[in-house]
Amino acid sequence: KAGVTQTPRYLIKTRGQQVTLSCSPISGHRSVSWYQQTPGQGLQFLFEYFSETQRNKGNFPGRFSGRQFSNSRSEMNVSTLELGDSALYLCASSSGLAGVSVKEQFFGPGTRLTVL
Amino acid sequence: AQKITQTQPGMFVQEKEAVTLDCTYDTSDPSYGLFWYKQPSSGEMIFLIYQGSYDQQNATEGRYSLNFQKARKSANLVISASQLGDSAMYFCAMREGFGNEKLTFGTGTRLTIIP
Numbered sequence: 089k090a091g092v093t094q095t096p097r098y099l100i101k102t103r104g105q106q107v108t109l110s111c112s113p114i115s116g117h118r119s120v121s122w123y124q125q126t127p128g129q130g131l132q133f134l135f136e137y138f139s140e141t142q143r144n145k146g147n148f149p150g151r152f153s154g155r156q157f158s159n160s161r162s163e164m165n166v167s168t169l170e171l172g173d174s175a176l177y178l179c180a181s182s183s184g185l186a187g188v189s190v191k192e193q194f195f196g197p198g199t200r201l202t203v204l
Numbered sequence: 205a206q207k208i209t210q211t212q213p214g215m216f217v218q219e220k221e222a223v224t225l226d227c228t229y230d231t232s233d234p235s236y237g238l239f240w241y242k243q244p245s246s247g248e249m250i251f252l253i254y255q256g257s258y259d260q261q262n263a264t265e266g267r268y269s270l271n272f273q274k275a276r277k278s279a280n281l282v283i284s285a286s287q288l289g290d291s292a293m294y295f296c297a298m299r300e301g302f303g304n305e306k307l308t309f310g311t312g313t314r315l316t317i318i319p
Contacts, residue, residue, distance in 0.1 A: 119305045121305050121306065121307070123307075123309075130309060130310075130311050130312070131295065131297075131307075131309035133306050133307065133308070136304070136305050136306055138305075143303075143304060143305075144304050144305070144306045146306070176247055178249060180249075180305070180307070182305050191237070191254045191256065192251055192254060193239065193251065193299075193305060193307065194251055195241070195248065195249035195250075195251070196248070197246070197247065197248045198247045198248065198249075200247070
């Protein structure tokens with residue numbers, strides 16, 4: 089079974105630009121969550137999508153948005169990039185079934201975004 | 205209050221020794237899950253082990269075991285017979301409730317295995 093894939097793996101952008109990151113979950117998984125990892129703030133939850141609906145949202149400005157497609161693939165968009173958006177962006181995949189204690193969440197390799 | 209606390213920023217352990225990484229958590233939700241992840245320098249988060257709040261037994265996965273003490277709200281990771289490849293950052297994380305996959309992470313512990 090293929091793991092979680094993220095594209096691109098590395099990205100360099102300049103301030104003010106926008107960026108779109110992609111995440112393909114494990115086959116059969118319907119939940120995709122996004123996290124930002126920085127040396128200063130650690131790992132912070134951005135949002136979670138389940139069956140094309142945003143189910144949970146972290147405390148990030150509206151410049152950060154996401155969506156999920158019918159095949160469960162998810163994209164994350166950051167508009168008007170700031171220097172502080174430089175980070176490793178990780179997505180996690182799980183079955184996400186409501187009412188079930190999901191015992192595994194698997195992460196992709198991450199996209200390392202550098203904003204100059 | 206921090207939801208997940210990892211008090212050991214760094215640890216050095218001799219190869220083949222056992223190591224315990226500490227994690228305490230704070231939640232008022234009776235239904236929660238605790239996860240441990242390993243993050244090598246490559247950046248990928250590798251799932252190690254899971255413990256549910258209603259699980260009666262401590263979780264084990266190969267060389268990894270979780271010392272779950274519910275009353276103390278601690279979920280320490282034990283790695284037996286450490287190997288050089290165990291050198292990495294280790295994160296403890298918690299999910300609260302059902303139907304929601306949000307994980308709250310601790311600050312991590314950098315483990316270095318000495319040959």
